[in-house]
């Protein structure tokens with residue numbers, strides 16, 4: 563599958579899940595709240611600031627941050643149905659549009675670019691971050707959360723315990739995330755969160771990924787048979803009764819003046 567085909571598939575899965583996203587996205591909402599708090603502690607240039615959001619989804623971050631940070635807001639997502647959902651949920655007055663955050667169709671400049679839990683879907687993270695950095699004013703802030711190396715670690719371990727491999731990408735170590743920041747950006751802050759990925763039993767984890775639209779598998783993976791899936795679920799219940807967790811990494815970096 564080409565990178566473009568994978569991206570189309572990711573966008574389709576999120577679009578199809580727009581109506582169910584909110585019931586399954588407690589962790590995403592908690593991460594959005596944390597990211598909003600981190601942004602609010604830092605100075606933002608521009609009077610009023612121009613703000614770009616990438617991967618808005620149903621609007622958890624937009625809703626958490628926009629009332630506290632008046633300015634001209636440009637709110638985008640690669641999935642049209644997510645943009646519609648966000649537009650309906652959040653107050654009018656922002657510009658809502660469909661855009662691939664890795665290939666921005668805007669010229670900027672922006673004083674602040676925010677993104678909660680979308681960049682883990684980028685096919686080229688360093689390239690995507692470099693493109694976003696170019697859209698910032700000197701002194702402008704990029705505030706982004708993504709998934710770190712321990713993300714879904716119990717799910718991966720449950721597969722390995724029964725000699726299978728999980729259909730998920732390898733999430734980067736924090737050092738690798740920092741190394742992916744372009745030279746134009748100076749790191750201001752890193753913060754990490756571990757959040758429960760499901761409320762019920764092991765099967766609930768899979769149901770929640772589907773409800774979120776976050777179930778596009780890693781490019782080279784093969785689907786499990788029903789028997790293999792049962793073994794993985796039993797293995798998870800045995801080895802990790804506390805369930806599967808998200809490992810969220812928040813990065814805040816400023817464009818060098």
Ligand SMILES: C[S@@+](CC[C@H](N)C(=O)[O-])C[C@H]1O[C@@H](n2cnc3c(N)ncnc32)[C@H](O)[C@@H]1O
Pocket residue numbers: 572573576577587590591594616617618619620621622623638639640641644661662663664677678679680683684776
């Ligand atoms: C896990 S959701 C997070 C949504 C929202 N930010 C939140 O806090 O709930 C990931 C979102 O990123 C979007 N997305 C995935 N790849 C993207 C890309 N390349 N550019 C922009 N949005 C993307 C998806 O459509 C989805 O809405």
